Amino acid sequence: MILIADENGLYGSWFMGQKYDRLGFEDLEIAEQSSSILSEAQAWLDAYFAGQEPDFCPPLSPQGSPFQQRVWQELVKIPAGSTMTYGQLAELLACKSAQAIGGAVGKNPLSIFIPCHRVLGSQGQLTGYAGGLERKVWLLEHEGLSLDDKSRVVLRKKND
Template sequence: MEEAFVNTPLGIAKLEGDSLGLSSISVLNTKERITQIIPELLEDAVYQLNEYFEGKRTDFDLTLNPSGTDFQQKVWKGLLEIPFGKTVSYLQLSKSLGDVKAVRAVAAANGKNPLWIIVPCHRVIGSDGLLTGYAGGLLRKKWLLEHESPVKQQSLF
C-alpha cells in the first residue's frame, strides 16, 4: 500500500492506494509531513484532487478500490451519481437506492465513506436542507458545498 500526504485548502489529506486502485483519502486534523515525492500509483489522484481545489475539475477519473460491505459499496456508488454542485437528502439517496426505510443505514454507510471528496458524501444533506453530520467536520462540508456551488456568494463589504 502506497501513501502520500498532501496539502489542501481544508488541511492535510492522506491518500492510500495500490495497483488495484485508490482505497482511501481522508482529511486529517493533525500535522503530518507533506510527501515530497508522490508515489507513482498516487500521482494521478493527487493531480486530480489539486485540479478540484483549483476549480478546474468537477468529476474524477480514477480507479477506486475502497474496502467496505456490499451495502456500503452500494451506497458509495449511489454517492457517485450526485452531480457536482447539487445536493440530495439522505431520504432521497435512500429512495434512489431502492429502500426508503434504509435511511439510517444509508446515513451510516455515508459516514464510513473512505474516499473524501472523490466519492462526494459531502453532497448529502438533511431533508430540511440543513447540513448534517460529516466526518471531516461541518465547516469543511460547508466549504466544499460552497466551492461546488454554481452561485458564488458575494461579499457585502
C-alpha cells in the same frame, strides 16, 4: 489529506484527524512512497481545488460491505454543485432507513472522490460530516452552493 493506494487503486482519502481516519487500515504498515495512482489522485485533487471539474479519476477501490458499496456508487453520480438528501438516497436504493444510508455515507473512505459532502438532511440542512462540518460548508461553497441563515443549502450557484 492522507491518501492510501496500491498499484490497483485508491483505497482511501481522509482529511487529517477526520472521523474514521484510515478505518480498516489502522493495523497495516503503510510506507510513504510515490505511485502512478497517488500521482493521478493528487492531480485530480489539485484540479478540484483549483475550481475545475476533473475529467479523469484514479481507479477507486473503496473497501466496505455490499450495502456500503451500493451507497457509495450512488454518491459518485451526484454532480458538483448538486446535492441529494439521505431520504432521496434511501428511496433510490429501495432502503427503508435513511439512517442506514447515513451510516454508509459516514464511513465513506474516499472523501471528495466519493462526494459524501453533497448529502444533506431532509430539509436541505447540513448534517454530520466525518471531515467536520466546517469542511463540508467549504466544499459546498467551493462548488458554488450557498447557505441560508438556517444553515440550509440553497441549490443555486452564488453568481446566479
